Amino acid sequence: MTADLAIRPYSPTDKAAVLDIWLATSTIAHPFFSSEQLQEQRVLVGDVYLEKAETWVAEMDGTVVGFIGLLDTWIGGLFVSPSVQGKGVGRALVDHAIALKKELALEVYETNMNAIGFYERLGFSTAGRRDTDDNGLPFPLLKMRRGA
Numbered sequence: 001m002t003a004d005l006a007i008r009p010y011s012p013t014d015k016a017a018v019l020d021i022w023l024a025t026s027t028i029a030h031p032f033f034s035s036e037q038l039q040e041q042r043v044l045v046g047d048v049y050l051e052k053a054e055t056w057v058a059e060m061d062g063t064v065v066g067f068i069g070l071l072d073t074w075i076g077g078l079f080v081s082p083s084v085q086g087k088g089v090g091r092a093l094v095d096h097a098i099a100l101k102k103e104l105a106l107e108v109y110e111t112n113m114n115a116i117g118f119y120e121r122l123g124f125s126t127a128g129r130r131d132t133d134d135n136g137l138p139f140p141l142l143k144m145r146r147g148a
Contacts, residue, residue, distance in 0.1 A: 004061055005089065007058050007059075009055070011057075015050065019046050021066060021067065021080070024081065025082060026079070029114070049076060050069070053077075055070070058080070058093055060084065065084045067093070068096070073103050073147075074106065075094075075104055076106075080093075101147075103146065104124075104147060105127070106124070108142055109139055109140070110129070111140075126143070127143045128143035
């Protein structure tokens with residue numbers, strides 16, 4: 001991790017940067033979604049999820065490079081700009097969430113092997129599976145947990 005990384009609470013002024021990161025990362029990590037589906041989800045993230053979640057952003061040199069959205073002990077989303085992936089940003093965000101919540105759970109698309117490997121390296125283990133996503137689409141999700 002770089003020394004100039006800071007984690008702070010989300011502010012509405014971060015919305016455009018957060019949504020850009022969300023879209024760039026989702027396009028790579030979720031290639032099974034059409035561009036129309038991603039745009040629909042982007043609206044939901046911006047208008048609903050960011051308002052409901054306890055969201056933390058990671059900044060490097062004053063630029064937002066990632067974020068994590070928490071719903072109590074549930075990670076609703078973790079997204080890191082593709083340009084800084086592998087530099088400790090995601091780990092720092094999860095470590096911050098663990099320090100706040102002690103235990104965490106999440107769901108990840110079964111085909112997103114990079115994310116599954118990332119969470120496993122951080123001590124998460126698979127605790128369940130479902131065959132469809134929240135929209136009833138045939139995209140299996142794994143439930144993962146870490147902690148108590």
